[in-house]
Amino acid sequence: MSENVYRIRPAGRHLLTIGRDLIQDSYAAIVELVKNAYDADSESVEIHFKATEKPSENISGNPEKRIEITVRDYGHGMSQDTVINKWMVPSTPDKLERRTSPDGRIMQGRKGIGRYAASMLGSTLLLETVSKDLEKTTVLVNWHDFETSKYLDDVEILVETHLTDEHSGTTLTIEGGEEYYKEWNEKQFNDLNFELKKLISPMQNLMDKAVDQKDKEFDIYLKISGFEGIEDIEETITPYPIFDLFDYKISGKIHANGKGTLTYAVQKARNTVEEVISFNLGDPTGCGDLIFDIRVYDRDKESIEQLIHRGLKDDNGNYVGKLQARKILDKSNGIGVYRNGFRIRPLGDPEFDWLKLNEQRVQNPSLKIGSNQVIGYVLIESEEKSDLIEKSARDGLRNNNAYQQLQKITNKVIKELEIRRFSFRRKAGLSKPALKVEKELNRILSFDNLKQTVHKKLIAGGMNEKSAEEVIELISKEEEEKSQTVEEIRQAIATYQGQATLGKIMNVVLHEGRRPLNYFRNEVPRIDRFIRKYKETNDFEHIETIESIAHNTVSNAKTFSDLFLRLDPLAMGKRPAKRQLSIENEISNCFAIFRQQMEDKGIKFEINGDAIIEAWQQDIAAIFTNLIENSIFWLSEKNTDIKEIMVNIITNENSLSYIDFRDTGPGIEPNLIEDNLIFEPQFSTKPGGTGIGLAIAGEAADRNGLKLTALESTTGAYFRLSTKGDENE
Template sequence: MEKNNLNDISSLESRLEELKKEKEELLQAVSKIDGAYLSSYEIRPTGRHLLTIGEDLIQDQYAAIVELVKNCYDADSPDATIVFKKILNEDCLEIRIEDHGHGMSTEDVINKWLVPSTNYKLEARKSPRGRIMQGRKGIGRYASSILADDLTLITIDKNGIETTAYIQWHEISKYKYLDQIKIPVKRRQTEKSSGTTLIMRSKLSENNYWNDDRLNKLRFELKKLIPPKLDNLIEEEFKIFLKFVNFYDNEVTEETINPYPILDYYDYRIYGKVSKDGIGDLFYENHKIKNAAIEKIELNKGNTQCGAIEIDIRVYDRDKDSINQLISRGLRDENGNYVSKLQARRLLDSVNGIGVYRNGFRIRPLGDPEFDWLKLGGRRVQNPSMRIGSNQVVGYVHIQSEEDSGLEEKSARDGLKNNEAYEALKRITIDIIRELEVKRFNFRRQMDISLNSNKNKWKIEKLYSTDLSDSVSKTLKTAEVSEDLINQISDIISKDNIKKNEYFDDIKQELAIYQGQATLGKIINIILHEGRRPLSYFKNQIPNLEFYIDEFAKKRDDYSYEKIRKIANGIGENAQTFVKLFSRLDPLAAKKRETKHDFSICDAIEDALDIYKTELENNDIHIDLQYSENIVLNGWKEDIFSIFVNLIDNSIYWMLEKECKVKKISINGIVESNGFKIDYYDTGPGISDEFLNTGVIFTPEFTTKPDGMGLGLAIAGEAANRNGLSITAAHTDNGVHFIISTQSEDS
């Protein structure tokens, strides 16, 4: 009976081949008829398609292992074990990925695991235990094709059914079409617990990829794969183990992948959550201060355009003293020994970067030291005292699913697609980093850490002090040197000091010129805007003038004459705009400073306001000026002009940036018994008391503007000092309050 069935099957197969041949002949005949409809055909991927998924869509061998570890997480396993094993007598390198998850049934293997790019994880979204699925492209398992020559899948489901499948990757490429490939699948009952093991083998003599350097790189990738736990973001712990069997001699070693210990020894940290509406609570810590209080920062950024995020940024100072402090806080190597300064620096070099994580796993290469996706290095070059560089920071930014955030992963697993959501993520991350930078800068100023401008100014002033002459005189008297000789030596030192002080005065004058030019550069956009209108008039009216001149020459008529007169008057009025503009700006652009002279403070203020006249009017910013009487100062008018240009520029920026409902600048001047006082107010967002108390706002390079250089108020402070004035910022409930006043005798 069984033999007859086999004969029948053979006969049917033979007849099927005959029918296929007849069909081909018929199709060839029909194809000769122009425009003939043949039939509908299936798209049939080649066998090479599976290898393309592994070789072309998986970035590298590290990415391949990461994808397979993520599959262990999706299987609800509490852990993943990566095993490297050498089998010398078989010339074999074996790589195994083992988990203790729920495993797969035979049906799952056939209908899901063997189906390329299946969307079952995308549809399910969550594992049976509630984990959000990591693998959603349906390609992770084919990553094994770049790790070894073949793959054996052994999986056991909750009922104890063990299913085995075997794939030889080089054989697959021989098949013309994907549907011709036959993968042997076996099943049997077992008493073993559920879980899945992938066994990948290749010839040891042909696979020398995994040397010590690459294994260290793998450790790095695995350590950064899972971030520190934040507010129970990951409900249950997921551990990763790395095991070596006969890989190093005949030993068996196993290690647990733990986060780098340096993560707990940061200098500064900012962390918290921001909702998709841009409202959030952040917390700032400063480990430079023992038992310092944790500061709360409230945010309201408006719609993030990239969903809700959770963020943790840790920053490290890299000067010598800070590295010593880092070690003294307890930084040790894996053997429990304190690291050296060189080791600490190398550790920072290897772990730095701000990673982006989804559902607890990093999206490569965001967070790699060499992938500065936030361009922190470029920001630091512009303002090194204020900004942090990419080699100073370790960070974690947790994002929502693609559906909720708009942040889409590339198919090749090499980052996020460059869309509007990605740009928004960069913006809000930089905004949060800026909050930390401002607080760090303020603290470092108070501690006098690495503020070169102030240090250099102090050094110059000390260079030209009279301390040396006094010290020398005392020393010579102690040595019983004659009074005449002491006087001669003191006279030489005194003359030298006089000459140096002259140089010092020249340096201060040069500095004033540079600061004036910096202020000029700050208002260049206003200058261009103001100059564009008269230039446009000249460009449009000069051809008309030429036309009516020709007409008047021919006709000598009143109409042409009136047109010429009107255009000429317009040219004169617009030229006057340039005359006024340049007369106000000329002192700032001067190559040499004039001598001090009496001038009206009120005129200097009004000149500064006039520069911004158009912008003030266009943005409905009201100006309120009140002077008790004309205030006269003996000094440099360009300095006072510069002070108020910088104050007005800041006021306009912040009132527009924060979309203040009431936009107003008030300037009140009064004459006092010992001089005068000018109160400057605006209705902007104001300055925090923290910055007011320390005076950090007048420090060069300090800024809270996203792209600010931190020069404006520093220039204003220097300009006030040169003219015997002080400028201070006072507390006010609304907006800002600056006081410019005559310095007292003892100040």
Template sequence: MSELIQNGIFAIRPAGRHIITIGANLIKDKYAAVVELVKNAYDADAKEVTVAFFGEESEGKGITVEVRDTGDGMSFDKVVNQWMVPSTDDKVRHPVSPMGRTRQGSKGVGRYAASILGKELILETITPEGELTTLYLIWEDFVRAQYLQDVGILIESTTTDRPKGTSLRLTGDALWTDKEIASLQFELRKLVAPSIDDDEQESEIEREFTIKLEFDESWPGVYSGLKKDIEPFPIIKFYDYRIWGHVDSAGRATLHYHNNRVGDTTVTDLNFEIRLPEDPRYDLSYCGPIDVDFRVYDREPQAIQNLIERGLSDPESGEPIGKRMATNLLNEYHGIGVYRNGFRIRPLGDPGFDWLSLDKRRVQNPSLRIGSNQVIGFTRIASEAESGLQEKSARDGIKEDAAYFGLIEISRQVLNVLENKRFDYRLKSGLGRTQRDIDGKVDSLFRLEDLKRKVEKTLLAGGVDSKTQQKIIALIDTQQESNAKTADAIKRIVATYQGQATIGKIVHIVLHEGRKPISYFKNAAKFISTSATQLAQRFDQEQLEEVVERAKGFELQSNIISGLFSRLDPLAARRGDKKVEFKLAKAVSNALAVFESELANSSITYTVECDDTLNFYGWAVDFQAALTNLVDNSIYWLNTVDEPRTISIKVAKTDDLLRLEYRDNGPGIPEEYIKSQVIFEPEFTTKTESGSGLGLAIAGEAVARNGGKLIAEYPDQDRGVFFVMQFVLK
């Protein structure tokens, strides 16, 4: 029997250092602390906030940092009952200021970040009615006190004729280095996002809230006596490519694109729907309405020079800057920031914090993808309630949940549109290198006709006798024959690797469809083994019947595996040296059979019009590889649209032409890419993540090896793709 020792009702008593914990220990650094105080000034409806630095008044006293604003100030009652109360919910209950600003803070702890900036704090705050409230505290008192309630803080209230506003003076910090001051300016410049205006080509920083930086005369070094307004980095005006606009809460995008490298002001309007794919790693959801503004820069030397020629200059002197400084500026100021109510959520957008994994994407596809040091971007998000995007209490980003991963996917899909347009432009303008027609390039590398003509001309001009000329030309012809064999060998190797890439595309089919039968074999074998042991010891008719039933299942599952490999077998064939005659209907059927389950699971129907007697002389494996890549693409894109989902293949033959028409009713291909045929370039893909940019390139090369051409045509229906394989018959 237990005996009660003691009981009672008690209150939680926070330790004195609790204030230091929720302030200094939760805020990332002193730059973030200044940012928190600037945000508080914004919430107080200040038109202007000044961050001022004062040198040491006496040896060992330390410097003074002051953050003062022109806001509405706080009354004595508000200081005592709100400022002094950690985690107050005032901004939650009053999310909009009297001026109509959406307030930044909601956790009620940001003001305690001031403990990072000095050892002592003097708070002076004046209301519009002229009430001056002064508060004085020493942060070390909280460290020494056992309980928070043990720390006494002096607060007094008087009348004054001084203008309204709030000042926090923090004394006792060490002297800031020039590098730290430069970093602070960097953060303040990035603090406010530019406005995203559909009709404004070069949007400016919003002017309703001005941030100033000041240093008194006693401050040592180059910053002594400096007073300046924080201006945005001018580099954001001189982008090479820009995409900006609005994405609503259902994923409907209304965007605009501008290519600044072509030298005109033409803006392309873009309207499309962003669909969130299913991701096995995490859930995704739409994250409320967002505004985006992504500005991308090429990094080759000529692009940097173009940047300077457009007007990139030093914001202090107004003088043009050099290539090295321009490059350094891009190295220091890049990334895509996320802003709420005009303020950036750190560390999203910090150099080195690649929250969109842009660098990882670029490693996989450097010609198409943008690296983090090539983009300066701004993403505006709605309130936590509207967007579901919640800031972490430690002020170090956004909680990683479905809304956050949805924001990542939406941002990548928007950027992907710019990447594709940039790739197309660079290719057409000679800035990118085409990799199409590999067989043709190999042939031209080993072809000696031009050399032969030049040698003949030189020999003739030099008076060399005809017999000697013939011997020399014969040597070139012999080498040409040898080169042709080498070229054929290289083309066979390329074809082999492209075939392996095609096989790689369907490995997931093998894994998906083979997993269930293999699992059955494994479990049934274990059951039969155990049952056999038991039956050997004691006969049981019911158990025997169960063993027989399981054994029958082996035949069914074996047939599934056999059928799978039968469907894949035509694609596994090696491309031999000789062409053969094969039936086109069978080749089409083989390509579709590979995706039998995926087509059914995605509710995709298909029709084929092809005469069963129609033959073709060539390599069947290449023909099937081309179709396989087209079908694989269709399945991906058809899954992004609503049913019905269809694929149609029509093969027709005339006296001298064989034509295969391939259509689906998916989202289709933008007209500009059909016009340029850039979709057949290796590495080009409109998929945001899973695309390698090889499928259509491999299909095109496979058709070319059979003497044909694969072309993307403008669709003759409401939507979808329209590909044509065309072969001239000899």
């Protein structure tokens, strides 16, 4: 070797770094050892935490508390050669290269470091492994040796091998002193139990149908004994029973090409029928095949009671109380991501809201679900097929494009459930109905039933007709006074709705105004500079430059002025009276607001026909601004080949009959049209949508004696604005 060539030598504590320092916590360390048992084709793994004592060597004479952790499997074990050349080699690519176990299981370990997680749990590790050839190999590792050795290869480890008649398998015995004993208390053991319950999905591993079901069986046994103040435990780990007691469920498979089938089910009512949903992302997933099973639980008092009655029981078979039911939901909620049957932590932990469900629910609580309402499973393919890469520290998936796609697609699947849940709860009267302002104001105004009832009561009570009419007249006067107040409220609400619509399209306002504003900022200051140059040189070219800037300033000022003129109906503070309007002109002004945005996205529009109607200009602007804004969003979101918005104004003897508004976007699901959900306040199928746009448009139509409805269409969204009585034309 050349005297200028050197080799990198890992320090002695390198093993502790990749084990103790990289692994997230003690639970993750246990999970790594469980996965190794699975990779060994064992049908089960036994985990035993045992508290022991050792006579004290200090002056107090109190015995030292110690811990012994045993992890035993009954798999194929390891030969001496495997122990020396693979188990004792950090970051070995053995499992990565093999990918599957001898019995066909897909390997959980890929990094070659999981076994060193044992250094988190104790100070020594005893490995006892028996191969299929009945060769027993024993290795004793003292982690302190690695702390004190300068280089990794300075540590000497004794390996002993002999023949035996014992059953094949591997036993790891981890021992530690008081500092390791203190790491485990009742809460820690409860948390470990929780982690193990969520480790294995109750769903079958549908990603690999070539594997026989018997090969997939894998049981986890947990035993805890001898710990002070903690009851001894010996149990088989099973998932929480709450999984099958859902209120709503959506499940199914989406293939790598972005197409798939989902099934929606409800358990809150009897005789409900499952709904099959065709899913088409429009593009490949970017993260391989995906299998979903997402279950949602309502958390109001009545729903919790229903959950218990469906069969939520404790470990002793007794029905739990409402408080305990809520605690189980609090502990077991979350949408986990599973690969080859095992969860990737921390995805699915209650406090790790990787899909931002709570953030979305704050914006729209009636429609959106929170993370504490959902228990779900997403099964993903191997890293080679999905590009979903686990972090070396076992703390989730790398935040690459595939992971972002996984988040996006999972949220789209959840949205399919949210839409149907919203509809079910509205129909079943399980949610507080949204306040529809125009309808409620009309109800407040109606005194007819009251007057009829009072009149009958008075006559029946012996009052003469004249006196009864005088009483009714008093009610009529009160009705008239109230009508004036209600009308003032109606006008104020109309103003607020117009301003809310303006707020919704503020991004358009900024986009349209940015170009002239930038011109003013950059070009107008140049005028002073060229004036000074002209004074210094008397060169007429400087005057021509000033003239050009001034001309363009006028042009950009007109752009600003036109923009504010088009926005004025939405922004006005005081609401003027109704007036005669050219409907074609008003719709054209609404399209003009979005002119630049539509040009940038390649969206064309056409308006056919015209009619004069008497209406509030602000309301007509609110109707069509919201319709156009929706169409632009969906035409851009789905990236359709033909991007057009068509408006046809139909008249009958020179009077408006109806206006058809259509686009070439993805359209509206028939069930949403049938349920009339799209006009419900707070309902929206847009990501992050507030659900106020179409609700405002519908109420603006009502105020003007018009009716806005959605019609079924196979070629895009289809709305009709009709005069009352002509809506079914």
